[in-house]
Amino acid sequence: xxxxxxxxxxxxxxxxxxxxxxxxxxxxxxxxxxxxxxxxxxxxxxxxxxxxxxxxxxxxxxxxxxxxxxxxxxxxxxxxxxxxxxxxxxxxxxxxxxxxxxxxxxxxxxxxxxxxxxxxxxxxxxxxxxxxxxxxxxxxxxxxxxxxxxxxxxxxxxxxxxxxxxxxxxxxxxxxxxxxxxxxxxxxxxxxxxxxxxxxxxxxxxxxxxxxxxxxxxxxxxxxxxxxxxxxxxxxxxxxxxxxxxxxxxxxxxxxxxxxxxxxxxxxxxxxxxxxxxxxxxxxxxxxxxxxxxxxxxxxxxxxxxxxxxxxxxxxxxxxxxxxxxxxxxxxxxxxxxxxxxxxxxxxxxxxxxxxxxxxxxxxxxx
Numbered sequence: 459x460x461x462x463x464x465x466x467x468x469x470x471x472x473x474x475x476x477x478x479x480x481x482x483x484x485x486x487x488x489x490x491x492x493x494x495x496x497x498x499x500x501x502x503x504x505x506x507x508x509x510x511x512x513x514x515x516x517x518x519x520x521x522x523x524x525x526x527x528x529x530x531x532x533x534x535x536x537x538x539x540x541x542x543x544x545x546x547x548x549x550x551x552x553x554x555x556x557x558x559x560x561x562x563x564x565x566x567x568x569x570x571x572x573x574x575x576x577x578x579x580x581x582x583x584x585x586x587x588x589x590x591x592x593x594x595x596x597x598x599x600x601x602x603x604x605x606x607x608x609x610x611x612x613x614x615x616x617x618x619x620x621x622x623x624x625x626x627x628x629x630x631x632x633x634x635x636x637x638x639x640x641x642x643x644x645x646x647x648x649x650x651x652x653x654x655x656x657x658x659x660x661x662x663x664x665x666x667x668x669x670x671x672x673x674x675x676x677x678x679x680x681x682x683x684x685x686x687x688x689x690x691x692x693x694x695x696x697x698x699x700x701x702x703x704x705x706x707x708x709x710x711x712x713x714x715x716x717x718x719x720x721x722x723x724x725x726x727x728x729x730x731x732x733x734x735x736x737x738x739x740x741x742x743x744x745x746x747x748x749x750x751x752x753x754x755x756x757x758x759x760x761x762x763x764x765x766x767x768x769x770x771x772x773x774x775x776x777x778x779x780x781x782x783x784x785x786x787x788x789x790x791x792x793x794x795x796x797x798x799x800x801x802x803x804x805x806x807x808x809x810x811x812x813x814x815x816x817x818x819x820x821x822x823x824x825x
Contacts, residue, residue, distance in 0.1 A: 462547045471507025472533040493522045553581035556593035559618040616685035623686040627704035629825040630678035639674030656788045681820045682708045689738040690718040692725040701726045712816035713796030720756035777810045792816045
């Protein structure tokens with residue numbers, strides 16, 4: 459027998475105790491009904507658990523059966539608690555098929571789900587993770603029929619994995635202390651952001667996150683999840699009051715990180731609060747004009763037009779030249795190498811140039 463079946467088999471309503479008591483004292487239901495001032499059908503509902511024992515009924519039972527009202531009320535309370543538990547277990551049993559499509563192993567490794575194979579327990583964890591009452595609400599939210607949430611994943615191959623990654627970003631954002639959004643302050647911080655990218659200190663990720671928070675932007679770093687091919691995402695949360703930039707470490711590359719970050723930053727600076735941008739999902743048709751605008755902004759932030767023109771005056775690139783230009787432009791050498799390799803594909807195999815590139819990997823998930 460399953461846990462649910464055992465629970466159901468052991469469930470006993472307070473009416474069973476009433477029946478046992480009147481049987482013990484040789485009193486019929488008809489006599490009890492008369493002494494309580496109830497009709498026989500109404501008493502029968504009480505005996506079968508179809509009607510609850512109220513305070514009034516408990517008081518009358520105390521007078522008639524000489525058993526304290528508190529006994530009957532505690533019995534009713536325990537029964538209702540057990541009934542609620544069974545209903546919840548029943549509900550979770552119905553969620554088992556929904557559970558199977560999620561990246562359960564990854565979620566367990568993050569500590570988001572209990573380390574168990576029992577589907578009802580995993581369903582309970584998933585419902586709490588997404589803060590939804592049932593799989594129906596999950597489908598409404600992530601498949602586009604919700605009026606309050608406009609991320610439409612119904613055309614994606616793996617909506618479950620993608621929804622987990624997106625939800626993680628929201629939970630991470632809740633842990634960040636962010637001031638009210640200030641677009642002007644954010645624009646004024648662009649030079650500081652570029653300094654962080656150039657200096658690449660041991661705490662550059664924390665510095666960038668803190669600077670964004672001081673302008674009213676929640677920046678979170680969410681490790682890559684298999685079957686969620688996302689580079690980054692931008693959306694406004696908390697009733698469109700908080701801009702959220704969510705980054706992944708999918709490419710593990712410093713240049714890729716900064717290109718994506720600047721791209722997402724452009725969406726906040728230049729586009730509307732109701733827009734949702736998920737970079738990397740080919741199945742979601744993007745707004746080409748807005749994406750092109752964000753790409754252009756990102757390219758300028760990585761290298762200005764003047765810097766780019768100067769860079770490509772050269773045709774032979776070596777480690778010394780890259781470091782010299784890096785110092786002159788105040789741009790990280792890994793970013794300059796990536797720009798050069800995009801122009802000259804054969805340089806992707808240049809070991810000395812590749813040694814200047816930096817790996818980006820999010821090893822921890824703070825929620």
